[in-house]
Amino acid sequence: MAKYKKKPEKMTPEELAVEKMKLEIADELGLGDKVKEKGWENLTARETGRVGGVMSRRLRDKKLQKS
Structure with missing residues (x-):
């Protein structure tokens, strides 16, 4: 499996929003650290x-x- 990850400066605003949401959820579940x-x-x-x-x-x- 590839270890490639886009750098934040090359991410679209939608991708940045998804990454931010993932980190917020991980923090809420106690997985942030x-x-x-x-x-x-x-x-x-x-x-x-x-x-x-x-x-x-x-x-x-x-x-x-x-909707």
Whole structure:
């Protein structure tokens, strides 16, 4: 698997917003320190799934509110 990650200055505003949301959710779940110290690749599948699930729910709720 590639270790390539876009640099923040090359990310679009949407990508930056998603990254910010991921970090906020990780902090809320108590995973923020682990992500900042070791990176996303060191989270377990369960932890990553929790972050992704919460993120999906929030994005879906935002989309429903706009409709």
